[in-house]
Amino acid sequence: MSISKFASPWWLVFALVVVALAVTYLYAQRRRRRHLLRFSNLELLESVAPQQPGRLRHVPIALILVGLLLFTVALAGPTKDKKxxxxxxxxxxxxxxxxxxxxxxxxxxxxxxxxxxxxxxxxxxxxxxxxxxxxxxxxxxxxxxxxxxxxxxxxxxxxxxxxxxxxxxxxxxxxxxxxxxxxxxxxxxxxxxxxxxxxxxxxxxxxxxxxxxxxxxxxxxxxxxxxxxxxxxxxxxxxxxxxxxxxxxxxxxxxxxxxxxxxxxxxxxxxxxxxxxxxxxxxxxxxxxxxxxxxxxxxxxGDASRPWLILGVVLTTAGLATALVYRQRLP
Structure with a gap:
């Protein structure tokens, strides 16, 4: 997926929104962890809270965020030279x-x-x-x-x-x-x-x-x-x-x-x-x-956005599917 120029480069600004979402997600995870640590009785915490998922819980949101970045590139209209x-x-x-x-x-x-x-x-x-x-x-x-x-x-x-x-x-x-x-x-x-x-x-x-x-x-x-x-x-x-x-x-x-x-x-x-x-x-x-x-x-x-769109759809769909299968809910 080579590119040389963008037809609408101002769409790349949307990447900042994706970065903001990633930062917000990380902040929410840290805040959630601090709330859990307030329980002084760990035995009581285990009895009232369901078992927490491991690091794999981050996979769905990661796939979706990467998919959004690929969509951003596609919206910017990447072009390349064609014979x-x-x-x-x-x-x-x-x-x-x-x-x-x-x-x-x-x-x-x-x-x-x-x-x-x-x-x-x-x-x-x-x-x-x-x-x-x-x-x-x-x-x-x-x-x-x-x-x-x-x-x-x-x-x-x-x-x-x-x-x-x-x-x-x-x-x-x-x-x-x-x-x-x-x-x-x-x-x-x-x-x-x-x-x-x-x-x-x-x-x-x-x-x-x-x-x-x-x-x-x-x-x-x-x-x-x-x-x-x-x-x-x-x-x-x-x-x-x-x-x-x-x-x-x-x-x-x-x-x-x-x-x-x-x-x-x-x-x-x-x-x-x-x-x-x-x-x-x-x-x-x-x-x-x-x-x-x-x-x-x-x-x-010529237009070179199609590969970016395809990969964006694949990763975003994979993220949603993983969230439903692994966590039985959307992230």
Whole structure:
């Protein structure tokens, strides 16, 4: 029975009444004992007074007083934080589909691992969340507009195709536009529904060259901050990843494609989101599990008086029952 705050703390003053009752009871017991000791002839006292109960006679009143204290706490309206599933929230999963995702430093490949974990992420989100899917390479595309239908997202993830270049900013701007469109459709409130972008990428932005360009990743992250849409970035892969790129002679050239943690961390910081790293399918799954917990639920303050009421009723009833059974009268 944990509590953090009281809705009506002034009811706790009633505890002083309970304390006063306890003091009055103790005083009455002492006074009763003094009256009994006035009999100088103990044999006569035993003959005219019934046998006095032992210390167990105090049990009923003790139970009732404790029950009253519990009722007092319940009346004060104890509250505690509770996790409840979010409703009307929007999440856009933004996945990098540049050629570097072919790298096999993550088994079976970066892309296949990202697909598997992405589908598990879709299944794990609470039903009240609208999930959308955006992919980006040289340009960005909305594959699934935000919807509670997880099958659409999972089917689109299976159909992902790789392409050249990496335009991280375009992926973020496209996700923001998708969020705005859904907010306009839903309406019904003074503020748009809460939204989050989950961005998975493995490499450095190549289009445009500077992330501070008007269409760059950092600029997009600042705009996300302005729109109150935090970006959770996931740097997926290792520092030793490579891919084979076809060359003009008809062969292929092995090119290193290390992950770019600094830029993804900065995007998360600029947007007010969090930065994660994952170098295996297992690690990526754990990251998504963490995000599901953060995104899928919100903490609200709720009533916590019921346990106090239940225990108060139990103890008070036990006190009255004990008094009737043990002493054949109420205390």
């Amino acid at each position: 409840v599933p979010r409703n009307r929230a929007t999440v856009i999963l933004v996945i990098d589909v540049s050629l570097s995702m072919e790298s096999t430093d993550v088994k079976p490949s970066r892309l296949e691992a990202a697909q598997e974990a992405g589908k598990a992420f879709a299944d794990g989100l609470t039903p009240g969340i609208n999930l959308g899917l955006v992919t980006f390479a040289g340009t960005a595309s909305v594959l699934v507009s935000p919807t509670p239908n997880r099958n659409e997202t999972k089917s689109a993830i299976d159909q992902i195709k790789l392409s050249e270049r990496t335009a991280t900013g375009e992926g973020i701007f496209t996700a923001l536009q998708s969020i705005q469109t859904l907010g306009a459709v839903l309406g019904g409130g003074e503020e748009p529904p809460p939204a989050r972008i989950v961005l998975l990428s493995d490499g450095k932005q190549t289009v445009p060259e500077s992330p501070d360009d008007p269409r760059g990743g950092y600029t997009a992250a600042r705009e996300a901050k302005n729109q109150n849409v935090p970006i959770s970035t996931i740097s997926f892969g290792t520092s030793y990843g490579t891919v084979d790129i076809p060359n003009e002679s008809g062969g292929s050239e092995r090119v290193p494609v290390p992950v770019d943690d600094p830029s993804l961390r900065e995007i998360a910081n600029l947007s007010g989101g969090q930065f994660f790293t994952a170098s295996s399918l297992e690690e990526l799954t754990k990251v998504y599990d963490t995000l599901e917990e953060q995104i899928g639920y919100e903490t609200t303050r």
